[in-house]
Amino acid sequence: MESIRHSLPWSPSGSDHHLTVLRFGSGPRKAYIQASLHADELPGMRVAVELKRRLAELEKQGRLTGVVELVPVANPIGLGQMFQATHQGRFDFASGANFNRDFVDLAALLAPQLEGRLGRDGEANMRLIRSAMLTALDQLPPAKSALEGLRRLLLRQACDADLVLDLHCDFESILLLYAQPQHWPRLRPLAARLGAGAVLLAEDSGGQSFDEACAGPWLKLAAQFPDAAIPAACLASTIELRGMADTEAPQARDDAEAILGFLADQGLLAGDWPAAPATCCEATPFAGAQYAYAPHPGVVSYLQPLGAWVEPGDALFEVIDPLSDRHSVILAETRGVLYARERLRYAQPGLWLAKVAGAQPIRQGRLLTD
Incomplete structure (x- = not known):
């Protein structure tokens, strides 16, 4: 396991907010999993504890066939936002902004740069677009706030991944997924493994949330350049891990195993894994x-x-x-x-x-x- 530490800009004097990324395995394909972007939504963080332990074991066993990057604490800013003993992790105290909104629109940023450079080779286009994403994010003006810096760091870490899972929860909730309708057939085994009770589909739900900021550019660029072969190269979903109080260890272990099973489905883990259940809830708009x-x-x-x-x-x-x-x-x-x-x-x-x-x-x- 490699631990990567990114400092956030605009940390107060005498203190340091930083983002930690844990990288497991190696290979051409990559999965990116982050937890608790809304910092008071802790079930994802608890599942990340189990994923960290299991990925370390699988790495030692040589069973990782790709890269898995895990961010157990995706929002160090919100994690420290306490008001009169109540955690306030959904909105940034400094700006009032929702931590999971207004990520950079990479399609709008890249489209002018890609004119005349895309062809009929989907693999070549994928490599070109991913490289352009990283370059475009690096060339943005300096972040004007810690929140803007955090959003850029998270998106830069995830934008070249084949699979992105953003672990959230609702206030009181069953387990459910949010995704884009084009991705539902490929995400159905994940919903089945997790025992999801609902899946909500939208190509653009508004707000430029993290999962759509990762997967959406591929769909937008494919529509903008119809003569080029542009694959849907990033499969992304927001997973709502039930309610805010659902942090029990047995449940977290089961959820982590379900996610690992889906990573195996995607060819990122080797060995024998239980097949995904045949039955699954139906997705709705x-x-x-x-x-x-x-x-x-x-x-x-x-x-x-x-x-x-x-x-x-x-x-x-x-x-x-x-x-x-x-x-x-x-x-x-x-x-x-x-x-x-x-x-x-x-x-x-x-x-x-x-x-x-x-x-x-x-x-x-x-x-x-x-």
Whole structure:
């Protein structure tokens, strides 16, 4: 194992924020896995502990047939953001920005440089584009903040990978994946191995999140240069590892083994691995997800468990104002799986409280919330 340490710019005087990358194995193909970009989402960090241990064992056994880069702590800035004993790892204190938004659009950056240089050789084009990505990121002006520096470091580390897995979690949630629809057939074994209860697909969900910043440029460049052979060279997914409190060791070990099994599916690990289960949940469009809100303040009581299958008109939760006695029951508007709930139990304006994965699109425009 090689440990690589990157210092972040704009660290306060007398202190040093740094990003640590653990590199295992060698070979022409590469997987990149990072955890807890939202620093208060700790199940991914716990799974990374297990991945680190197992990858070290597999490396000693000579079973790595490619490079696996692991970033167990993808957000050292947010990891230290505590406010009155409460971890605040989703938004940067300095700017208010979401740590998993606004990554560099590599397709826009590269397109002018690639004019007239791409041909019909897909492998040659892949090498050219990956080299151009690294060069373009290196030639950007100096980062204006620690957050901008962190985003660039993470993207530079991952942009030349064949596989990118970004480990997150929701507030209270079943295990689910986010991905681009073009990649779903190749990601189905991963969802099956993890026992995912939902998979949400969108080519561009808005916000330029990390997984789309890695995989999206290949799709955008292929559309912009239709006469060139440009492969979908980066398979990427965000994995929501259930809820924020789900850090139990047995579960983390099972999730790590499922991810390792998928790395074997991708030809990055040698040896005998259990086959992926034949059964898997069906993917649905991210635009089909209902975000349910309360119409007024009050105490929230959920009326459905996580993972429940609901039909339109089924009650999801109720809200009761303890002073006015105003009472509202919020209903499902689509049929599908209740895949996430807010952990807070007091309704506030603009705060979603439940999410249902439906098969029919009901939203448009930017699909991600902050």
